[in-house]
Amino acid sequence: MGKKIIELKNIYKRFGDFTAIDGINLYINEGEFLTLLGPSGCGKTTTLRIIGGFEQPDEGDVLFEGVRINDVPAHKRPLNTVFQKYALFPHLTVGENVAFGPTIRKISPDIIQKDVKKYLEIVNLEGYEDRDVSTLSGGQQQRVAIARALINKPRVLLLDEPLGALDLKLRKDMQDELKTMHKDVGITFVYVTHDQEEALTLSDTVVVMNNGRILQIGTPVDIYNEPNNAFVAYFIGESNIIHNSIMVKDKLVNIDGVDFNCVDTGFGQNTPVDVVVRPEDVVLVPADKADLKGIVTLVTFKGVHYEIWVEGPTFEWKVHSTLPQTVGDELGITVDPYNIHVMKHEPLEIPSEETAVEV
Amino acid sequence: MSKRRFAFPYLIWMTIFIVVPLFLIFFYAFTDNASGKTLFTLEHVKAIFQPLYLKVIGRSFYMSLIATLVCFVMGYPAAMILASKDFSQKNTMLILIVLPMWMNFLLRTYSWLSLLENEGLINRFLVSIGLGQVQLMYNNFAVILGMVYNFLPFMILPIYSVLVKIDKSVVEAAKDLGANGARVFLRIIFPLSMPGVVSGITMTFMPALSTFVISRLLSGGKITLIGNIIEQQFTITGDWGLGSALSLLLMVLIFISMIFINKYGDESVGAGGLL
Numbered sequence: 130m131g132k133k134i135i136e137l138k139n140i141y142k143r144f145g146d147f148t149a150i151d152g153i154n155l156y157i158n159e160g161e162f163l164t165l166l167g168p169s170g171c172g173k174t175t176t177l178r179i180i181g182g183f184e185q186p187d188e189g190d191v192l193f194e195g196v197r198i199n200d201v202p203a204h205k206r207p208l209n210t211v212f213q214k215y216a217l218f219p220h221l222t223v224g225e226n227v228a229f230g231p232t233i234r235k236i237s238p239d240i241i242q243k244d245v246k247k248y249l250e251i252v253n254l255e256g257y258e259d260r261d262v263s264t265l266s267g268g269q270q271q272r273v274a275i276a277r278a279l280i281n282k283p284r285v286l287l288l289d290e291p292l293g294a295l296d297l298k299l300r301k302d303m304q305d306e307l308k309t310m311h312k313d314v315g316i317t318f319v320y321v322t323h324d325q326e327e328a329l330t331l332s333d334t335v336v337v338m339n340n341g342r343i344l345q346i347g348t349p350v351d352i353y354n355e356p357n358n359a360f361v362a363y364f365i366g367e368s369n370i371i372h373n374s375i376m377v378k379d380k381l382v383n384i385d386g387v388d389f390n391c392v393d394t395g396f397g398q399n400t401p402v403d404v405v406v407r408p409e410d411v412v413l414v415p416a417d418k419a420d421l422k423g424i425v426t427l428v429t430f431k432g433v434h435y436e437i438w439v440e441g442p443t444f445e446w447k448v449h450s451t452l453p454q455t456v457g458d459e460l461g462i463t464v465d466p467y468n469i470h471v472m473k474h475e476p477l478e479i480p481s482e483e484t485a486v487e488v
Numbered sequence: 489m490s491k492r493r494f495a496f497p498y499l500i501w502m503t504i505f506i507v508v509p510l511f512l513i514f515f516y517a518f519t520d521n522a523s524g525k526t527l528f529t530l531e532h533v534k535a536i537f538q539p540l541y542l543k544v545i546g547r548s549f550y551m552s553l554i555a556t557l558v559c560f561v562m563g564y565p566a567a568m569i570l571a572s573k574d575f576s577q578k579n580t581m582l583i584l585i586v587l588p589m590w591m592n593f594l595l596r597t598y599s600w601l602s603l604l605e606n607e608g609l610i611n612r613f614l615v616s617i618g619l620g621q622v623q624l625m626y627n628n629f630a631v632i633l634g635m636v637y638n639f640l641p642f643m644i645l646p647i648y649s650v651l652v653k654i655d656k657s658v659v660e661a662a663k664d665l666g667a668n669g670a671r672v673f674l675r676i677i678f679p680l681s682m683p684g685v686v687s688g689i690t691m692t693f694m695p696a697l698s699t700f701v702i703s704r705l706l707s708g709g710k711i712t713l714i715g716n717i718i719e720q721q722f723t724i725t726g727d728w729g730l731g732s733a734l735s736l737l738l739m740v741l742i743f744i745s746m747i748f749i750n751k752y753g754d755e756s757v758g759a760g761g762l763l
Binding site for chain 2: 181182183202203204205208209210212215216217218219220229230234235274277278281477
């Protein structure tokens with residue numbers, strides 16, 4: 130790791146009146162697993178297509194190992210793509226699909242045959258050479274698509290929501306396999322998804338995008354624990370986002386009408402801020418043990434934990450706890466100072482459920 | 489059961505317009521009532537193997553194959569242009585291609601007469617610019633031109649409808665794997681368009697092989713195709729037996745051609761054509 134392999138400088142892309150990418154700067158290190166994460170229409174797929182050479186940016190440069198490749202057509206870039214809907218060639222067998230790239234590059238048939246065998250083994254499809262692609266299941270087709278890309282030994286593998294069409298169980302298995310493959314073949318993966326869990330599970334680096342902009346770049350742990358703003362917090366995992374909070378002074382924040390100690394400084398005095406608290410970081414105590422009190426309104430068993438909703442003075446708290454509570458009880462709400470994430474107040478653009486479906 | 493009932497009108501249609509005429513052709517081809525009685529005979533079938541008819545059949549094949557080839561060479565690029573995403577006048581073009589079919593077939597072919605005649609529009613223009621008169625009609629060129637003109641839409645439309653359905657991401661995948669424009673076409677687009685090519689060829693070759701109007705009008709009766717011979721047996725000579733036998737032969741030949749075309753199409757795509 131370490132060397133920059135791909136760099137995007139000040140990229141803009143518009144489709145008619147719609148600005149798909151609104152000034153993106155990003156670099157990808159050699160060997161890393163980087164995920165572009167965001168809701169539908171956030172520009173993540175367009176970003177990937179610009180890297181792959183299927184779209185031209187209106188402004189800005191795409192660099193590959195420091196060399197500008199804006200004008201290099203897709204078929205000459207040392208990258209390969211795994212497409213969202215696999216895009217296998219329906220008139221070719223599994224083996225012919227995988228052999229497509231090397232055949233174009235006029236590699237000798239003996240080597241191609243050996244390579245096809247090898248890469249089908251990597252994706253757990255040994256012996257499938259002569260199968261018709263239409264007889265394969267979704268998961269198998271996706272593996273063929275991955276083998277077809279990997280056989281070219283690309284410097285970078287671009288994956289556009291490759292698991293989007295698979296069911297949950299298969300998705301989880303494929304996630305593990307992708308991670309193993311990434312380790313084994315040692316090439317750079319650029320992955321696009323709207324599934325935050327997938328992003329956190331797979332990536333070395335997560336890039337959170339919304340409305341054509343990058344909101345935060347960081348490791349999964351950073352993104353989860355230290356979201357830059359309310360959108361990232363909303364999008365990554367579940368959160369309590371308390372908008373009407375006030376930073377009283379350094380290390381003291383007023384949440385839901387009660388002062389809490391925190392670790393954040395530099396916001397000034399009596400400044401409106403957004404506060405994010407993860408549901409698992411909220412600790413419920415007997416009512417007399419805390420300044421902030423609330424009434425339990427709903428308790429749902431979720432398997433590993435209970436999800437408990439507690440109605441505070443101005444905010445309804447979502448709490449994850451391994452202990453159940455009784456609806457109607459009054460409880461105290463406490464949060465450890467380092468679990469309170471204070472961020473600059475900004476209007477939250479939360480996508481509705483409909484727009485969260487990928488187009 | 490209830491669904492079958494809806495097929496009933498079609499079954500009646502098929503019986504009246506397909507089964508009965510076919511039966512009649514068979515009947516006339518294998519019977520003779522010269523002696524007043526209807527008797528089974530193979531005379532008509534034997535008669536079709538005269539050198540004259542075989543020569544005409546050969547000519548018909550030759551000319552309709554050329555017409556089909558010209559239709560394909562012109563139609564495929566046209567279908568590709570129509571199917572391309574960047575082509576904004578798609579609907580206008582499609583209507584322009586289909587529009588001539590709204591006019592009577594005979595009328596359209598007659599209109600070529602006034603263009604190609606020795607005193608026709610084209611020759612008058614050539615004379616006026618001092619190039620002199622050119623013989624445009626009464627030859628193979630005119631007949632093939634007429635075939636291409638009439639049957640070109642039947643080549644373009646099936647190919648177009650297959651091309652627009654090709655998944656764009658498949659094309660992108662081929663580019664992604666290193667194929668340039670020509671290779672994407674040869675290895676992906678063309679093989680995937682084979683079902684359209686097969687039906688296009690079928691739909692131009694079949695009517696071209698059996699036409700009699702085009703050859704009679706545009707060659708002024710000088711070029712005789714198998715369609716003309718068959719027509720003559722019914723309208724002039726009155727030899728229905730020979731006409732039916734020739735029709736049967738033509739059907740058999742078309743059937744064999746279709747098997748051949750479909751088989752070829754099948755091998756290259758794994759998806760069928762018309763048969």
